[in-house]
Amino acid sequence: MIMYPQDRSITTLLLAILIFLFSWYMAVYFHNRLPSVKHQVDEFNAINARTHLRKLTGFGPRPAGSYANDIQALAFLREEIKKLNASSVGATKLELDVQKASGGFQLDVFGSGLAHQYTDLVNVIVRISPAEKNGGKTERSAVMINAHFDSVPQGPGAGDDGANCAVMLEIIRLFMTSTEPELHNDVIFLFNGAEESILPASHAFITQHPWAKNIKAFINLEGAGAGGRELLFQSGPNNPWLIQTYINQAPHPFASIIGQEIFQSGLIPSDTDFRVFRDYGKIPGLDVAFIKNGYVYHTENDSEERIPTETLQRVGDNVYAVVKVLAGKSDLGAESSGTTQVFFDVFGLFVVSYPQWAGIIINVIMMILSVVSGIINLKSLAKKTDLTMKRIGIIIAISSASNIAMLLISILFAFLIALLLGAIGRTMSWFSKTVILLSLYTAPTLAVCMAVLAAFQLYLEKTIKSEDERKCLTRVSWFHAAQVFFIIPCLVLTSAGYNSGFVFSMSLMFLLLSQLISSFKLPAAVTCLCCGSSQWAKYILHLCTQVIPLMMWSYLFQLILTIFIPIMGRNGTAKNPEVTIGMATVTFTFIFLQSFLPVLATYRKTVLKWLGYFFIFNVVIALILISAKVGFPYSGSREAPAQKRLVIQHARRTDHKGIVDGGLLFARQDYHDTLELYDISEYANSQPITEDMCLQNLGCGVPISKRKVTDMTGTSWLSVDPPVFHSNPVGFKEISRTFTGSQINLTLEVSGTTWVTTFLSPVPGVKLLSWSMDAEKILATSTWNDRDTFYVTFCQGLRSVPSRFWLLLDIDSSLVVDAGVAGDILDVVATAHHHHGQEMRSTLLRSLVAKFPPWVSLSAWTTDTLITTI
Known part of the structure; x- marks a missing residue:
């Protein structure tokens, strides 16, 4: 049975914090080695x-x-x-x-x-x-x-x-x-x-x-x-x-x-x-x-x-x-x-590897042993107290359910904070300052933990009269609550065929090791080092058994942060990154807590209450500071840049009637709409691309900047004079068509720069059967007005020449007139991107780029777009 010091002094908490910090910074060391x-x-x-x-x-x-x-x-x-x-x-x-x-x-x-077609790469x-x-x-x-x-x-x-x-x-x-x-x-x-x-x-x-x-x-x-x-x-x-x-x-x-x-x-x-x-x-x-x-x-x-x-x-x-x-x-x-x-x-010292089937066996064994250990503890406790096994089992079940509820409530708070920050336009404050995550998402998780543990103490006080029995039950029930928490994701991941379940079975293994150590009588030399206290010795040994899993979880969490926080700067405008990063932070905070729940649970309600107040105060202060713009997400520091990503295209646009105009297309790459950029007049005066525009026009009627044909959130357009191109104008034309029954084989030609992106959308009653890009497979990119739409790129080497390709289409009989087709059969948007060369940036684009602050990273070039039908 797990033993903890009866004296729940500040020393027990400080030791736990010290063990966690040691584990965290050892993981930092190995990540940077x-x-x-x-x-x-x-x-x-x-x-x-x-x-x-x-x-x-x-x-x-x-x-x-x-x-x-x-x-x-x-x-x-x-x-x-x-x-x-x-x-x-x-x-x-x-x-x-x-x-x-x-x-x-x-x-x-x-x-x-x-789909791709490439030439002379x-x-x-x-x-x-x-x-x-x-x-x-x-x-x-x-x-x-x-x-x-x-x-x-x-x-x-x-x-x-x-x-x-x-x-x-x-x-x-x-x-x-x-x-x-x-x-x-x-x-x-x-x-x-x-x-x-x-x-x-x-x-x-x-x-x-x-x-x-x-x-x-x-x-x-x-x-x-x-x-x-x-x-x-x-x-x-x-x-x-x-x-x-x-x-x-x-x-x-x-x-x-x-x-x-x-x-x-x-x-x-x-x-x-x-x-x-x-x-x-x-x-x-x-x-x-x-x-x-x-x-x-x-x-x-x-x-x-x-x-x-x-x-x-x-x-x-x-x-x-x-x-x-x-x-x-x-x-x-x-x-x-x-x-x-x-x-x-x-x-980074060595790699552990074993077959998937062995991983399943290991995971199952760890889960079974954890359940067996719980039953053994339940029987042992029933013998030492006046409580029945059923009563003890109910209390352990309540603590396990409370543990899961603690996680769910913390996730709910994280979600509400994410919604609040999204509503007030203060998302991604952690983008260049990761430490802010502690105040925004770790602190409320800890506050919820303190509240649930205090509530559990109230429950035990009403149901268990003996203080010694309450203390013992608290320690045992929260230890097994931690085991139950790790069993659930281990079981789910293993059942679903994922190999990542090993990380949860590893935590179960070290909890079992801690329990095994606590079941033995320690040598006198060990207890002597802890002032003769067996309880202190076993508590310190328990903390020591948690160093490896805490280091592994710290190592993993740091890896997740290293990968995903920068990704939030280019993950698009549709999803609030606060939800993703907030929930990840809450989950890992909760995982770290599992090693310390039994000792935290034994603190008096007053201590837990004031700890909870402290963490809530931390969250409130963080939200106030972020609202006051302290949490500006980006950094233009030369030593450690963390920039906002923005696509700017100075575009020439030719519609299906041959009308030519121009504009500046701005496309954010992240969720955060930075108010500071509205000091730049061109950006401030641009008009958002609306859903109605996207429904009325293939590709929303603007140069192609995304593979999506309907969702252009974070993209805006400002009408200006078009750039002047002296070479490589965009072109899209029909070379030939051949009828065979209800099928038509179209040979088409696209011309322009070394990188041309297109949307192709057959009209209602026309279906794409095959094409030269991949004659065996056809997969639409998305739908537009209930029509399949295909995204095709044309990539070329140094010598830019027209690219020819063919489409095999099935035509509905109602569209066929005298071995021909009544009307158009294909809507097309083609955008030639000037990614290099003298025409990459127009005079207007160069002057606009110079207006942006160093905390913005620009993907800026000229484009030539043709909106046409075949």
């Missing part, structure tokens, strides 16, 4: 990698099709690779190929279609193999490493993904200068030239390049931040041997099945080339990404100096160690796919 930089020639040299990174990012932003990407970056990579080839000591040989590819495909983005591919192949084998299995050298138009892309390209170049050097035994498999390095255009270059390689068919495993290197540790957040599908190789070989592991399940749930608005290699190449792989400082992701601040050299050392050490082993496997790809793995690192 990076290896030392090495200087040996035969090891990964991060100094060399930094030199490559500085040169690559020196070309500035590198969107696909730009001179910086398709000429300068390409030439840099070819030159560096040739130098590395010249450094070979003769054990390996290097082959270099530059791929220019065209094609089309479709992605299923969580039930929403996204560039990939740089390196294959390293033994200088002489044994046994006359002409084809060998291969392992691939992928990173992309293009960037978004608004930033130099150091973290995303120049750093990983630099790492790959240094790994090539290591293979070329290695004198180790012959490789059993080739190593392919794919320097991907168009990832930011929504993954077309990886599709071009994996479906068209002759080397792709030999690849048996891959590592995809990405960036959703800058610096820090790289997280392995996806693996498989299945193929446990691959994750096991990472576990056994990576010297600095950082991996979690929780990250994989969160990413694949769609909560993170991003995707990587991993999806293309997995779905189109049917290849197992590992997906690795930088996650720290996600504030600079896809901004002008994603620069080389923000990447610590130690970060390059870390990812280089890990990738080289894993790839070297995979390249040396004699049976690469021959292993059975196996089952899904449960995997998680322990503070």
